[in-house]
Amino acid sequence: MIECMLFDSDGTLVDSELLSFQIMADMFEARGVSLDPDPLHLQYRGWKMGEVFQILGDENGLVLDADFESEFRVLQLERFVTDLQPIPGVVDMLPQLDLPKAVVTSGPMPKVKKALSVTGLARYFGDNIYSAWEVGVWKPDPEIYRIAARGMGYDIGRCVAIEDSPIGLEAAASCGAVTVYFNRYGDKIKHDNVIEITSMGELPALVRQI
Numbered sequence: 533m534i535e536c537m538l539f540d541s542d543g544t545l546v547d548s549e550l551l552s553f554q555i556m557a558d559m560f561e562a563r564g565v566s567l568d569p570d571p572l573h574l575q576y577r578g579w580k581m582g583e584v585f586q587i588l589g590d591e592n593g594l595v596l597d598a599d600f601e602s603e604f605r606v607l608q609l610e611r612f613v614t615d616l617q618p619i620p621g622v623v624d625m626l627p628q629l630d631l632p633k634a635v636v637t638s639g640p641m642p643k644v645k646k647a648l649s650v651t652g653l654a655r656y657f658g659d660n661i662y663s664a665w666e667v668g669v670w671k672p673d674p675e676i677y678r679i680a681a682r683g684m685g686y687d688i689g690r691c692v693a694i695e696d697s698p699i700g701l702e703a704a705a706s707c708g709a710v711t712v713y714f715n716r717y718g719d720k721i722k723h724d725n726v727i728e729i730t731s732m733g734e735l736p737a738l739v740r741q742i
Contacts, residue, residue, distance in 0.1 A: 578697025
C-alpha cells in the first residue's frame with residue numbers, strides 16, 4: 533500500500549526546464565556564443581545547472597564570470613513570475629491524491645519555493661521540500677529520496693517517486709520506492725522496475741492500483 537508521494541519538481545510539477553535553458557542560451561548569446569536550448573534541454577534536463585554551465589563553457593571556449601550562476605538565478609526567478617506554468621494535468625491531479633506529498637529536487641530552495649508559489653502548487657506541499665542544496669545529496673544519488681522518505685516518516689518502499697528526466701530516474705529507480713516515470717519525450721528506460729506514464733492525469737488511477 534502506498535502511503536506517501538515524492539515528486540520531482542522541474543519537468544514533473546512545473547514546466548520550468550526549457551524555460552531555464554532559454555535563459556541560459558540568452559546569457560551565452562550575450563557573451564558571443566550561440567546555443568540552441570531545445571536539444572540542450574533534452575540532453576541536460578535534471579542536471580545540476582552549475583555543471584551544465586561549466587560543460588558548455590568549456591565546449592565553447594568561454595570562461596564564465598564568477599557571478600554567472602547567481603545572475604542566472606535572478607533571471608530565472610524573474611521569468612518564473614511572468615512565464616512559469618504547471619505541467620499540464622498537474623493542477624487537476626494533485627487534489628485527487630489524498631496522500632502526504634513532498635518535493636524532492638536538485639534545485640535550490642528559493643527557486644523551488646518560487647516555482648510552487650507562482651503556479652499555485654505550494655499548498656499541496658507546505659514545508660515538505662527536500663532540496664539537494666539543503667541535504668547535500670544530488671541526483672542521481674538515490675539517497676536524496678531516502679532522506680525525503682525518512683523526513684516524511686515513511687518507509688521508502690511505501691512511497692511513490694515520480695520523475696521526468698533520465699538522471700532523476702536513476703535516483704528514483706534505485707532508492708527502493710515504487711517509481712513512476714513521466715515520459716514526455718519517449719526516453720528509453722533501462723530500469724525494469726519503472727511504471728511509465730505520458731500524462732500526469734494518469735497518476736491518480738495508477739496510484740489506486742498499486
